[in-house]
Amino acid sequence: MSQQSVSRPTDLVVFGGTGDLSMRKLLPSLYLLDRDGHLDGSTRIIAVSRDGLTDADLRDKAASAVRGHQAVQVTEPDVLARFLERLSHITVDVGGDASGWADLVAALTPDRDRVFYLAVPPMISGGICRGLSDAGLVTPESRVVMEKPLGRDLASSQEVNDEVGAIFTERQIYRIDHYLGKETVQNLLVLRFANVFLEPLWNSRWIDHVQITAAETVGVGGRRGYYDGSGAMRDMVQNHLLQLLCLTAMEPPANYDREAVRDEKLKVLQSLRPLTGDQVIEDTVRGQYGGGVVQGTEVSGYLDEPGGSPASTTETFVALRAEVANWRWAGVPFYLRTGKRLGHSRSEIVIRFREVPHTIFPGTNSLPGAGSLVISLQPDEGIHLTMLAKTPGAGALRLRPVPLELSFADTFATRSPEAYERLLMDVLAGDSTLFMRRDEVEAAWRWVDPIIEAWNGLSTTPETYPAGSAGPAGAHRLIGRTGRTWHEEEQHR
Ligand SMILES: NC(=O)C1=CN([C@@H]2O[C@H](COP(=O)(O)OP(=O)(O)OC[C@H]3O[C@@H](n4cnc5c(N)ncnc54)[C@H](OP(=O)(O)O)[C@@H]3O)[C@@H](O)[C@H]2O)C=CC1
Numbered sequence: 001m002s003q004q005s006v007s008r009p010t011d012l013v014v015f016g017g018t019g020d021l022s023m024r025k026l027l028p029s030l031y032l033l034d035r036d037g038h039l040d041g042s043t044r045i046i047a048v049s050r051d052g053l054t055d056a057d058l059r060d061k062a063a064s065a066v067r068g069h070q071a072v073q074v075t076e077p078d079v080l081a082r083f084l085e086r087l088s089h090i091t092v093d094v095g096g097d098a099s100g101w102a103d104l105v106a107a108l109t110p111d112r113d114r115v116f117y118l119a120v121p122p123m124i125s126g127g128i129c130r131g132l133s134d135a136g137l138v139t140p141e142s143r144v145v146m147e148k149p150l151g152r153d154l155a156s157s158q159e160v161n162d163e164v165g166a167i168f169t170e171r172q173i174y175r176i177d178h179y180l181g182k183e184t185v186q187n188l189l190v191l192r193f194a195n196v197f198l199e200p201l202w203n204s205r206w207i208d209h210v211q212i213t214a215a216e217t218v219g220v221g222g223r224r225g226y227y228d229g230s231g232a233m234r235d236m237v238q239n240h241l242l243q244l245l246c247l248t249a250m251e252p253p254a255n256y257d258r259e260a261v262r263d264e265k266l267k268v269l270q271s272l273r274p275l276t277g278d279q280v281i282e283d284t285v286r287g288q289y290g291g292g293v294v295q296g297t298e299v300s301g302y303l304d305e306p307g308g309s310p311a312s313t314t315e316t317f318v319a320l321r322a323e324v325a326n327w328r329w330a331g332v333p334f335y336l337r338t339g340k341r342l343g344h345s346r347s348e349i350v351i352r353f354r355e356v357p358h359t360i361f362p363g364t365n366s367l368p369g370a371g372s373l374v375i376s377l378q379p380d381e382g383i384h385l386t387m388l389a390k391t392p393g394a395g396a397l398r399l400r401p402v403p404l405e406l407s408f409a410d411t412f413a414t415r416s417p418e419a420y421e422r423l424l425m426d427v428l429a430g431d432s433t434l435f436m437r438r439d440e441v442e443a444a445w446r447w448v449d450p451i452i453e454a455w456n457g458l459s460t461t462p463e464t465y466p467a468g469s470a471g472p473a474g475a476h477r478l479i480g481r482t483g484r485t486w487h488e489e490e491q492h493r
């Protein structure tokens with residue numbers, strides 16, 4: 001979290017403040033920041049939507065959201081009361097009747113920091129920024145936070161960026177990717193650049209391949225409408241997975257400065273070998289979940305989820321092989337995989353090292369799990385290194401892969417903040433190091449667009465996989481080129 005531990009007095013205006021993201025992530029994270037003493041006493045949170053809630057309605061809704069959040073565990077009544085007191089609701093119909101803007105003007109206090117959080121469908125972001133500007137609410141110090149996915153392709157992303165950029169400067173814009181707020185993701189940079197022993201091995205000479213996985217047991221829930229127009233590629237790969245790839249593959253920046261870090265991430269995105277035409281068939285797999293059983297509970301398939309077309313070909317699973325075509329990584333496959341309704345939830349980065357150039361212990365090179373570094377984002381945060389060790393005993397030498405484990409929960413007797421806590425605090429403090437710059441977002445779309453275009457031109461549709469499984473069979477063939485299927489990989493950890 002930022003060095004600044006208590007925010008400056010701020011008016012935080014959340015457009016879309018009654019929506020799913022606000023209730024599930026933003027408000028509980030703000031509660032936690034308040035509970036832990038990070039919010040200045042006079043900071044206020046103003047939720048904006050069209051639905052005419054009273055302040056009391058909003059506070060009721062927010063109280064249930066906070067109580068129901070797994071990271072909150074026990075709500076302290078005094079803290080909750082203090083937090084709810086900060087909340088108010090203003091009705092504004094962006095793109096409709098202009099009446100609500102005057103209420104927003106009246107609700108804001110001059111001379112305080114202003115943060116405008118756009119937790120809304122991206123296509124109304126431009127309208128909100130114009131409305132803020134017309135109402136005279138944009139000051140040189142105010143900041144605007146934009147959610148992912150930013151647009152649905154390069155052209156629409158440029159359009160949103162242009163519209164928002166016409167009102168706010170790049171320094172005022174915070175493009176959020178909450179994976180960058182996860183503790184282990186930041187720890188990846190520390191692991192790589194604060195320890196001397198990994199960097200000499202961090203290249204194609206010693207690394208065989210990299211696997212980046214975000215596997216979820218949840219389905220699309222109440223977001224089918226949004227998801228039908230998005231799919232796993234736009235929802236997860238274009239942003240979260242590519243950001244993880246950037247942090248894994250980037251060169252050491254000269255310092256931990258927002259532009260230095262973002263410059264290096266951009267270079268990685270620009271080095272991605274384009275996937276087009278037949279290469280897309282060869283190197284990508286799409287899936288869509290059917291009905292099945294996830295952790296003992298029977299669940300419906302994607303097409304039976306309410307709120308979407310029964311004939312949708314939207315992918316809920318993507319696996320692909322990418323290559324960072326530069327000096328450090330030439331020839332090293334980066335396997336990216338994400339999917340909903342899989343058998344278990346796990347987000348991780350696996351670095352699989354090469355075999356030793358010459359073994360003096362015959363028959364040991366193919367031992368499963370040897371020579372891998374797993375950076376685990378969730379459910380457990382930690383770093384696990386598997387090494388070969390001799391099993392104790394006389395007689396023939398026997399080697400076995402053994403884990404060296406660093407569990408953050410066991411090592412640090414402190415709670416890891418939620419990703420949104422960390423990022424909200426950074427926005428309040430004016431630190432955009434962990435946010436995406438416009439050129440990064442656009443470089444990611446430049447790589448993703450041709451893949452989606454190629455899929456659209458195919459006669460095939462995503463392969464159905466049973467909910468609760470490890471994904472479509474095609475995905476296992478993809479990674480099978482490494483000599484092991486994903487299932488085998490997982491079994492051996
Ligand atoms: N939900 C999630 O887990 C995540 C969401 N996101 C992104 O966050 C954004 C919001 O998503 P989510 O919360 O799921 O969406 P929801 O549909 O649940 O919420 C949208 C919010 O925007 C408000 N809104 C919509 N249109 C207007 C309008 N014209 N004027 C004023 N308010 C409006 C809605 O209120 P009302 O309809 O009452 O006006 C509601 O509060 C999206 O960009 C999404 O991609 C990103 C990561 C995760």
Ligand SMILES: O=C1O[C@H](COP(=O)(O)O)[C@@H](O)[C@H](O)[C@H]1O
Nearest residue numbers: 178214216218235236347378419
């Ligand atoms: O941005 C999104 O992320 C969530 C997964 O986030 P996590 O922190 O729970 O791993 C995903 O479920 C959602 O579809 C996507 O929009």
